[in-house]
Amino acid sequence: xxxxxxxxxxxxxxxxxxxxxxxxxxxxxxxxxxxxxxxxxxxxxxxxxxxxxxxxxxxxxxxxxxxxxxxxxxxxxxxxxxxxxxxxxxxxxxxxxxxxx
Numbered sequence: 001x002x003x004x005x006x007x008x009x010x011x012x013x014x015x016x017x018x019x020x021x022x023x024x025x026x027x028x029x030x031x032x033x034x035x036x037x038x039x040x041x042x043x044x045x046x047x048x049x050x051x052x053x054x055x056x057x058x059x060x061x062x063x064x065x066x067x068x069x070x071x072x073x074x075x076x077x078x079x080x081x082x083x084x085x086x087x088x089x090x091x092x093x094x095x096x097x098x099x100x101x
Contacts, residue, residue: 046096 001009035047035055049055 044092044095 037045
């Protein structure tokens, strides 16, 4: 087998493996339903379910998280706003992760 033939075969084999991976991934994405529910208080619940799953009701619970704030810096309130955004992002991530389990 010449070098050009082996190169061509390796490229074709790589493309074939890539096509199989994409097809399997596409099928798994297409067989999921994502439900996004918003409460009256603005809290979101995201549910990831399979196509055949029956969802008849959603039970939610509310947890209040107390955040201790550090003393405000003299230069301004920007670090406090960043901390609030980080806490909100972590809470949202925790809700999404718990919804996918």
